[in-house]
Amino acid sequence: MKKCFPLFLSLFISFTVFAQSPPDDRTNTPQKPSDTQTNTAQSTPDIEEKSIKISGTVIDKETGQILEYATLVLQSIANPGKVNGGITDGNGRFEVETAPGEYNASIEYIGYKTYKVPQKSFKESIDLGTISLSIAASELAGVEVVGEKTTVEVRLDKKIYNIGKDLTTSGATISDALNNVPSVNVDVEGAISLRGNENVRILINGKPSAMAGFGSTEALKQLPADAIEKVEVITSPSARYDAEGTAGILNIILKKEKTLGFNGSVSANIGYPSSSGITANVNLRTDKFNIFNTTSYRYRDAPGNAFFDNTYSSGRFDRVIEDRIYNRRDKGFNTNLGAEYFLTDNSSLTGSIFYRTSKDEDLTENTNRRFIADQLNSRTFREEGENQDQDSYQISLNYVNKLDEDGQKLTADFQYSKDDEIKNSTIEERTTLPDDNLIVLEDVFENEKQNEYLIQADYVLPMGDAQFEAGYRGNFEQDITDYRLDSLDQASGQFVQNQNLTNKFTYDENVNALYTQYGNKFGPFSFLLGLRLEHTQLKGQLNSAFDNNDFEESLGVDIQANFDKKYLGLFPTLNLIYEFDEEGRENISLGYNRRINRPGGWYINPFPSRSSRTNIFQGNPDLDPAFSNAFDLGYLKRWDKLTLTSSIYYQRETNAFERVQEPTGQVTTDSIQIIRSIPINLATENRYGAEAGLMYNPTKWLRLNGSFNIFKFASEGVFNGVDYGTDNSSWFARFSSKVSLPAKVEWQTNAFYRGPRSTAQTETEGLFGINLAFSKDILNDNGTMSMNVNDLLNSFKRRSVTQTDFFTSRSEFQWRQRSFTFTFTYRFNQAKKRENGRGGGDGGGEGDGEFEG
Template sequence: MKYVLAILLPILYQIAVLAQDRPAGAVTGSIADEHGEPVPFATVAVYNAADSALAAGGTSDVAGAFSLAVKPGRYYLKVTFVSYRDKIVPGLRVANTPLAVGTIVLQTSADVLTEVVIEGERPPMELQLDKRVFNVSQDLSNVGANASDILGNLPSVTVDVDGAVSLRGSGNVRILIDGRPSGLTSRDPDALRKLQGNLIERIEVITNPSSRYDAAGEVGIINIILKKDKRAGINGTFVATAGTPYQLGASYSINYRKNNINLFSSYGIDDRNAPGYGSSYQRYTSADTSFVYSQYNDRERGGLAHNVMLGLDYFLTEKTTLTGSFLYNPSFGVNHSTNTYHDYDENGTLTRNVVRTEREEEDESTIEGTLSFKKDFERKDQSLTADVKWIRGVDDEATRYTEGTPGGALLQQRGLNNADETNWQVQLDYVHPLGQEGKLEAGMKTATRMIRNLYSLETREEDDTWTPLPAFSNNLEYNEHIHAAYVMAGNAFGKFSAQGGLRGEYSDITTELTETNETNPRTYFNLFPSAALSYKLKDNNTLQFSYSYRINRPDFRDLLPFSDFRDSRQFFMGNPNLKPEYTNAFELGYLIEWGEGSILSSVYHRHRTDVVQRIMTDVDEQGRTQIIPINLAEENAYGAELNLSHALFTWWKVNTSANFYRAITEGTYEDQVLSADTYTWTSRTTSKWTFFRKLDLQGSFNYRAPRVTTQGRNRSVYSVDLGTSYDIFQGKATVNASVRDLFNSRVRRSIIDNEGYYSSSKFQWQSRQLLLTFTYRLNRQKEKEKESERTEEM
C-alpha cells in the first residue's frame, strides 16, 4: 500500500499544480539503475528545504527523464521506486531558469527477498496518432524471413512477384531505412529480398506523412527500423536459420556500451535457392493476322547475400550525441529460367515448340556511410539534428539467352545491364517548443542522385562474332537534384490538437541517352502542404483527420527506353517522357483503446493526376507484344480500413485487419478509352496462443480479393502461414519452426480481355517453404516488454 501512495500522491499533486499558474523555474534530470539503464515511472518529489512541504511531484518517462516545475527557492529532491533504495538529492537552489541535476542512479534494495517478474509481450501493432508501428519480431511467420516477406505480411501491404511493394492498392509508396532513403531500397525492388528479417526491429507505416518527410510517395511511407541497442554492458542476439526449399542463413546483432561510448554491429549472411513457375495463354485476332500460343516458365533464383553494419554513438555530453555508421551489402546471385512456347494455328493445332533459356549472373553491392549529430537542449522537446549520408550502389547483370526449336538452329544472345549509382544527402532539422505542449519544427534537405546505366543486347553470328541490336542498346545518364525546406507548427488546446506544415521542393532532373544524344532536362518547383487534427472524445477515444499533398516522380527504371528481354514474346520498355504524378490525400480515423486491445478504423480518399500505368500496345504477327508506362489517367480512390487487436485471454491474442477500397480510373490512349472501376479488399488475421509461458503457436490467414484493371482483372490470392516457438536454456534461447504458404496457394493470376486480344496468366514466385530457426540471446530478455514487480516476503 505504501508503494501505491508513494506513486499516486505526487501525481495528484502535479495535476493540481498544473491547474494553477506555472512557476518560472523547474528541476530536470533523469533516473537510471546501477547498469546505466533508464528507470521509467519512478516517483520524483521536490520538497521545500525549510519545512519539507511537498512543492512538486511526478514520475519519470519511459526514457527515465523528468521535469518538475517549481517556484524559485531552496529544495531537496527524493526519488522512490519499488525494489530500489530511496535516493535524496539535497541542496537544490532553483532560480528563474531550469536546474539540471543530471542522472540520478538508484541502488537495488537489499531488503528484496523474493522477485516476481511479469512479462507482457509487445503487441504486434502499436497505434499512434501519426503512424502504425509493427513489432515484426513477434510474428512467428516472420522468423527466418527476409524484408520482402515481412512487408508482404503487413496489413494493407502487398509485394508482387518482382519485389515491388504496394500499400492500400498503390505501388507509389516510399520505403525508408531508419528514417532515411537507403541504397537497400532505392537501387532495386528485389533488394529487399536480400535483407535478412532477423536484422529488423520494427516497421512503421505512415499513411499520410506530414511536411517533415519527403513529399515523394503517393500513399505514404514505410520505414524499416534496423536493430540497434543502447543498454549498458554487452548484449546481443545470434540467429541461425535453415529451410526447404534450400535456405541457410545466420546473423548477429550485438551492442556494447560503456561510459560515453556505445558500439553497435550486426551481420547477416543468407544463401538460398527459390524455385518458381509461371504459365500463360495468349490469343490475338485481327483482319491481318492471328496467333495463339501457350507458355510455361520454370525458374530458380538464388545466391549469397551479406549485410554488414557497424556504428558508434559518442555521447559528447548528457544531451549531445555524435553517431557514425557504416553499412555494406554485397550479394552474388545466379538465376536460371526456361520458357517453353507452344504455338497453335487458328484451328487449335500445335504447329511448333520453342524453348528459350536464360542464365543471369548478378553482382550487387551497396555501401553507405552516415554521420549524425543530435543536440537536446535543457528545455524539454527542444532539439537540433544534422545528418550527412553517402551511398554508392553497383548492380551488374550479365545474361546469356538461347532460343530454338527441338532439332533446329539455336539462337544465342547475351545481354549486359550495369548500373552504378551515387547518392549524397544532407539534412538539418530543428524543433522548438511552444507553450506547454506545442512545437515549431523547421528543416532543410538537399539530395543528389547520379546513375550511370549501360544496357546492351548482342546476337551471336555464324562466324562467332557478336552483333549488337541498336534498338536494345544504349547508355543512360540520370542526374537528380532535389532541394527542400519545410516548416511545421502544432499545439494542443485541451482535448483538441492541431498541426500544419508546408514543404517546398525544387527538382532538377536530367535524363541523357549518350549513344543517341537524346537529352531530357526537367526542372519544377512544388509546394506541399499538410495538416492534422485530433480530438479526444473521452478517455482512450480519439478522432483524427489528416491531409497531405504529395508527388511521385518516375523511377529511373521506368524512364529507360530499353527492353526487358527475358521474354522474347513480351517486352517491357520505359518511357523517357513520363511526368510526375500528384496526389491529394485525405484520411479520417477513429482510435479506441482499452486494457485488452484497440481498434483503429479509418476512411480515406486519394485524388491522383497524371497516373502512370503500364499498358500493352503493339502486337506483331509473331505474337510479340510491347508494354510501356504512360501518364494514362486521373484516378479517385476511396477506402475504409479496420485494425483490431484484442487479447481474448492472457494466453490467446488475435489481430485482424482489413482494407476495402474502390478505385475509379479514367483515361485514353491513342483514341482508345481505358478506364476501370474496381471494388476490392485485402485482409489478414493472426491468432497467437501461449502455453506454459514457453510455447507459442500462431496461425495467419491472408486474402486479397479480385480487382479490375484498365485492361483486364487480377484474380484473388490467399495463403495460410503457421509458426511455433519454444523457449529453452531458461529463456536465453528460442527454437522456431514455421511454414509459409501452407497450401502452396500464393499464386498471382491475371486476365487481359480486350477486343481482338485475350491473355490469361499465373505466376508463383516461391513455393511453400518450411523454416527452422535457432535464436540465442546474450544478456538480453526475449523481445518482450518487461515489467518487474518485486515484492517483499511476508
C-alpha cells in the same frame, strides 16, 4: 501514442495550473500564504531564490530504453488545487523548478505503471537519479499484435508497429516481415503496397537508403527480418518527411541496443527448398560510446513457375501457350557497423558503414506450344541463364546537439550510398517441333550504377506548450544504365551488336527541400501544421549509336530522349487529434497531405528491355511527376483486452502512372506479334477506402489480431486513341493468432487474403496464403528453437487475365513454392523479453518504479 499522451497531459497540467492559480487566488485559500503556495507568476526575487529543482531520468525497467515525454506531476499537499510538473526530453531527462514543500509526486507514461511518491518533502534541489517504469499488464494486453513486444502506437502523423519477434518470419527477410504489418501488402514478386497502392516510399531509419535498394524492393529480400525493431506506417506524413510517395511512407527502424555492457544474439537457420543463413547482432555500450553491428549471410534456392495462355486476333499464330520454370540461387552477405560517441552530456556523433554483396544465379526454362486454329503447329524451347552480381555501400554520419534543457535541439546528417549491379544473360531459343533448329542466341550485358548523396539539418524549438520545427534536406541521385545486346548472326556465325537496343542512359534526380511545422495542444485537442517546399530536377542523357531523330524513327515513337525538367512545388500537411479521455484510450484523428510521385529511371529509360522476344518494356521520358491530395480520418479505442484502430481515407491523384500494353507493329522472325508495355500519365485517379484492425487478448496464453482493408479506385484517361479508364474495388484481410502452450512452446498462425482486383486491361483473382510457426525456449531462456512453414497450402499464386483489342492472355504465376525453415537463436547477456513477464498487478499500484541513482 505512448509518447504523445504524456506530453498532452503535461500541457493540460500547465493549462490547469494557470487556470486554477490567478493572481488573487492566494487570498481565497484557507491556509496562510507561504512560500510553497505562491504563484510562480507572482514570485518576487526573494521567493525565486528559495525555489528548488527536481530532476531525474526515466527509462523502461526491462529494456533500459529512455522514455521521452514521460510526465512528472507534483501536487501540493497544502493546496491540492496547485499542480506543477514537466516532461522528459529526448534523453529521458526531466527538470522541474518549484517551491520547497510537501508534495504528492508521480511519474506517468502511457502503457506503464505509474510510479508514485506520496507525501514527499522536498526542501532542497534533488536529482532523483534513474527511475525505472514497468509496463502495465492491463495496457500491454490491449495492444499486443503478434510475437514478443508487439504493440501499436498512434501518433499525430503515423502508426508505429513494434513487431518484435514474429515467429512466422524466423529466418525470413524484411520483405517477408512487412507482409504481417496492417495496411501493408507484399505480392508474389515482392512488390510492396500500402492500402492497395504501390507508390509507397521505403525508408530505413527515416532516410532513403542503399539498404532499401534506392526505392526498389529487391534489397529488402536480402536483409534479415531479425534486424527490425519496428515499422512506422505513415499514411499522413508530416512536413518533416519527403513528399515522395503518394501512398505514404513505410519507415523501417533497425535495432540498436541501448543496454549497458556487451550483449547480442546469434541466429542460424536452414530450410527446404534449400536455404540457410546466419545473423549476428552484437552491441557494446559504455557511458561514453555505443558500438553496434549486424552481420548476416544468406543462401536460398527459390524455385517458381508460371503459365501463360495467349490468343491473338492477328499474326501467324492464333494461340501460344507458355510453361515457365524458374530456378533461382541467391547468395548474399551484408553487415552494418556503427558507433555512437557521446561528445558531451548533450551531444553525440554517430557514424556507420553498411555493405552488402550478393550473387544470384537464375535459370528460366520456357516451353512454347504454338497453334494455328486448334492444331499444334510448332513447339519451341527457350532457356535464359542470368548471373547477377551486386555490391552496395553506404556511409552515414549523424550529429545531435541538445542546445538547452528546454528541449531545443539541432541535428545534422550526411549520407553517401553507392550501388553497382552487373547482369550477364545468355538467351537461347530453338524450335523442337517439327525440327530442331536454332531461332536466336543472344548475350545481354547490363550494368546499373547508382550514387546518392543526402544532406540534412533539422532544428526543434519547444515554446511552452507548443513546438516549432524547421529543416533542410537535399537528395542528389544519379542512375547510369549501360545496356548491350549481342545477337548471333547465323549466316556468319558471329555475334553482332543490336544497335536498336544497345544504349547508355544517365538519369539524375535532384531534390532540394525546406520545411517548417508547428504543433500545439489545447486541452484534449492537438494539431500539427506544416509546409514543405521542394525543388525537383529530372535530367536524362542518352548515349547511343542514334541521334534523337534516328532514335524516334527506330522505335516508332515521338519522344525526347534527352531532357532537363524542373518542378517547384508546395506540399502542405495538417494533422489533428482529439483525446476523449486523459488515459489516451480513445481518440479521433484527421490528416491531410499533398504528395508527389516522381518517375524512376526504369520508367524513364526509352530503350526497351525484354523478358522475351515477344514482350518488351519501354520507359517513357515524357512522364511527368504525379501529384496527390489525401485525407485520412482515424479512430482509436482501447478496452482492457481489446484495441480497435480504424480509418477512412480518400485520395485524388493527377497525372497518375499507368502501364499499358499495345502492339508495336513488329513481328519476330517466326511471325509472332511483339507487344510493348509502356508507362503513361493517366489523367486522374480517385481512391476511397476504409480499414479496421482489432487486437484481442482474452487470456495470457492467447493473442488474436485481425485487420481488414477495402478500397475502390476509379481512373480515367486516353492514350493513342484508346480509353484506359477503369473502375475497380478490392479488399484484403489479415488474421493472426498466437497461443502459449505448456513447456514454453509458442504456436503462431498467420492468414492473408487479397480479393480480386483489376486495372484498365488486367483482372487478377483473389490470393490466399497461410503461414505456421512453432517455437520453444531452451537453455534457461537464452536460446530459442523455431520452425515455420511459409505458404502452408502452396496457394500463394497470382492468376490474371489481360484483354486488349489485339490479344488475350491468361496467366498463373508463383514466385516461390511452399517452404520450411528451422531456426536456432542464442542470446548472450540479453534475456529474452517475454510478454507475460513484464510486470504484474493492476497497472496502477505504487512503488512499481525504482531509483537507480
